[in-house]
Amino acid sequence: MENRGLLQVTTPSDREIALTRVFDAPRDLVFEAYTKPELLKRWLGVPHDGWSLEVCEVDLRVGGKCRFVSRGPDGNEMAMSGVYCEVVPGERIVTTELFDNPWYEGGAVKTVTFEEQAGKTTLTLSVLYDSKEIRDGVLKSGMDEGMAFAFDMLAELFASMPQELR
Numbered sequence: 001m002e003n004r005g006l007l008q009v010t011t012p013s014d015r016e017i018a019l020t021r022v023f024d025a026p027r028d029l030v031f032e033a034y035t036k037p038e039l040l041k042r043w044l045g046v047p048h049d050g051w052s053l054e055v056c057e058v059d060l061r062v063g064g065k066c067r068f069v070s071r072g073p074d075g076n077e078m079a080m081s082g083v084y085c086e087v088v089p090g091e092r093i094v095t096t097e098l099f100d101n102p103w104y105e106g107g108a109v110k111t112v113t114f115e116e117q118a119g120k121t122t123l124t125l126s127v128l129y130d131s132k133e134i135r136d137g138v139l140k141s142g143m144d145e146g147m148a149f150a151f152d153m154l155a156e157l158f159a160s161m162p163q164e165l166r
Contacts, residue, residue: 006155007148009139014132017139019125021151025158027116030123031090033154034112035060043153044068048146055079062087066095078103082110090114097127104137106130123151 008020023030033039037056045053050073057067062084069079079100086094091114098107111126125147129135 007144007151009144011135011139012126013128015130015135016126016128017135017143018127019144019147019151021123021155023121023123023151023155023158024119025121025161026119027114027121028090029158029161030121030154031114033157034114034123035093039157043157044150046150046153048149049073051078060084060087060093085109103141104129104134106134 006021008018010018010020012018025033033043035058037058040056040058041053045056051070053068054071054077055067055069057065059065064084064087065081066084067079067081069077071077080097081100082095082097084093084095086092093110093112095110096107097110106129108130109128111128113122113124113126115122115124127138129138
């Protein structure tokens, strides 16, 4: 499945990237798929370019931690940790992001919002970086292609669920 045209990528400020996608699923289900490890592994953990999600830890509460470790086909790992700064169930999550072996300088703050209208949910992931230069480097890295693939897999997950669960 390839719906990369459904992902909108914008730069709302000189340090920020926003990724927006509409899903054919209610907000509570999209929130659950974004926060429960067993569901995250079904869309974020789907192998892409040989990479797979090996570790997926979520302690979804203010002050709780998250950790994600992806492994590439050559055995290299990319690990990221964060701390939840704000959690409003079904509506908003704010977390920090820091890579074990940073490929960009500093850290970032991610804000995810979930807005439902007529049974469809708009998910917006905004990432605020320490500088415009870092943001621009991340944009050039192909991060948007990886997220488009992951969101395609998330849409496929919803499509595979029985209607009564959606």
